[in-house]
């Protein structure tokens with residue numbers, strides 16, 4: 237019998253047992269549905285994390301540190317509490333800092349265009365002339381790797397940098413500071429009151445006065461920690477740091493710098509930096525870190541989806557055994573007419589493959605329909621902006637269909653073997 | 668030449684005397700290629716059992732069937748399958764048509780098994796249905812046919828691939844005399860035109876008399892081998908060929924009825 241005839245006859249057999257076929261296919265479709273949605277959700281999560289990183293982190297940028305511990309790596313160069321020596325603080329003792337000398341050698345690494353220090357700054361309060369004092373979060377140093385979305389004002393430092401004496405306020409600061417629109421804040425004065433070194437009531441503090449150059453808005457994709465406080469330029473940051481921590485501590489250096497490459501593959505720059513004894517993270521590293529988390533969750537759901545597949549596997553075995561029983565006489569006839577064992581086998585194997593195809597298509601179509609229906613709702617519920625959580629990839633779905641067909645084909649093997657081994661005359665005698 | 672050698676077919680458990688039933692006990696005869704043979708005998712005498720063994724659908728307990736000198740029981744499965752698919756047209760006593768499929772689908776099965784090109788199938792199926800008078804039933808479900816029509820459908824399926832040997836187990840059992848006559852004409856016509864060997868089980872004395880040879884079976888043994896007088900020009904009469912012989916059939920082997 238020709239392969240095409242085998243496929244057509246198998247399909248016809250299924251049509252004669254419509255309800256049984258459909259029910260078995262439905263069981264399989266549940267697994268297909270789960271797997272399709274899982275894959276789509278993982279695609280969406282990956283695309284979303286990519287967008288978040290792109291929105292917050294220049295792909296040309298790298299974060300560089302001297303100590304792995306900065307990146308939360310447990311394999312820190314220094315383990316456990318260190319011995320106390322006079323003058324050392326906890327912070328300085330636990331994390332190796334990048335000194336001016338380090339920063340100079342980092343700047344000399346090929347393809348590094350800009351290096352910007354990341355100071356850890358905080359204020360006692362901020363205020364405006366004739367206004368109440370307000371607490372703030374961290375003061376951020378705008379690095380060349382970050383892009384601010386301004387709703388008013390402009391930056392004069394060149395290449396999107398903040399000029400000296402200028403500050404960019406997040407729009408959430410406007411009304412507490414008494415501004416009723418972003419434009420009304422531009423050009424106004426802002427005072428950052430910074431505490432100096434020391435403790436208790438005697439601790440000195442100093443006012444640093446800035447001009448508001450811009451108001452930044454938070455996009456849906458912003459990771460909130462980059463946008464909680466005002467942004468200032470690197471030069472002002474250095475001055476505040478010097479006052480807040482004292483000359484000695486300030487000269488020890490900063491935990492991290494952000495560098496910007498000249499467009500070369502950041503992996504190459506990273507390799508050079510590591511060669512020079514520094515730790516570096518690229519945006520691709522951040523991406524792969526997030527991907528890893530997504531991957532783990534995806535695998536867990538895939539495993540559960542596969543368990544439903546095991547159930548439908550036995551469903552297909554069962555339904556195919558019934559099919560063989562129902563058609564014992566027909567099998568007897570076909571064998572009596574000289575059909576070969578292998579062909580009889582194939583008839584039933586292909587029948588199982590058909591069930592796999594129908595089930596997989598039902599499942600993925602249902603999943604896609606669900607995705608289309610749910611995407612807007614999900615985006616709204618979890619504040620995703622106009623992003624889609626469920627992204628369906630045709631190639632993935634095609635692969636899944638092929639996989640399910642493969643699974644049911646395997647399930648069809650045993651019943652098909654039984655059919656092939658039937659004795660023609662004995663089979664013909666069954667009513 | 669189809670050569671039947673000392674065929675024994677025992678049903679049930681071999682070892683136990685009580686439950687074992689010997690449906691055939693040592694049947695031997697020969698049928699020349701291109702001849703017509705009638706197998707006659709009372710109900711339950713073992714005719715269908717014998718036909719199944721002749722067609723290689725069933726395995727004998729002992730003995731053998733040789734087709735042109737090749738033993739069926741020692742044939743490799745693939746060769747035996749090909750013999751049944753290409754050389755044999757078999758009409759079962761209870762038809763075994765697929766009621767859920769159309770007449771076309773029923774009749775095309777041997778062509779599919781024989782890998783006949785798709786383009787040639789339709790014409791062959793139409794011709795076969797035409798020959799049995801079911802031209803207008805091409806697309807009808809086989810289950811909707813009358814008993815006689817089902818029988819004719821089974822015959823169409825047995826002749827559609829122009830086999831060398833046609834075995835028919837009571838092909839006219841369900842037919843009125845006029846339709847039965849047509850079918851008989853068809854089968855004998857094929858025998859004449861294509862030279863195919865025709866083996867028919869029948870209770871119809873008239874039909875049996877038209878065959879060149881007549882094998883009479885009683886309780887699983889051959890009790891008579893007859894050659895019709897008017898076909899005496901045929902080269903070889905059916906003879907009991909085994910050296911051991913058949914106790915009942917042997918003495919009557921060469922009796923020829925008028």
Ligand SMILES: Nc1ncnc2c1ncn2[C@@H]1O[C@H](COP(=O)(O)OP(=O)(O)OP(=O)(O)O)[C@@H](O)[C@H]1O
Nearest residue numbers: 678679688690709710711712713714715716717760
């Ligand atoms: N599978 C079987 N198991 C046990 N006995 C069987 C089996 N098949 C046939 N027989 C017995 O063998 C004997 C011969 O049966 P067979 O069908 O060959 O008869 P037949 O000559 O074709 O009869 P009929 O003219 O009624 O068709 C019968 O007694 C029957 O009961």
Ligand SMILES: [Mg+2]
Nearest residue numbers: 714715760836
């Ligand atoms: Mg019979």
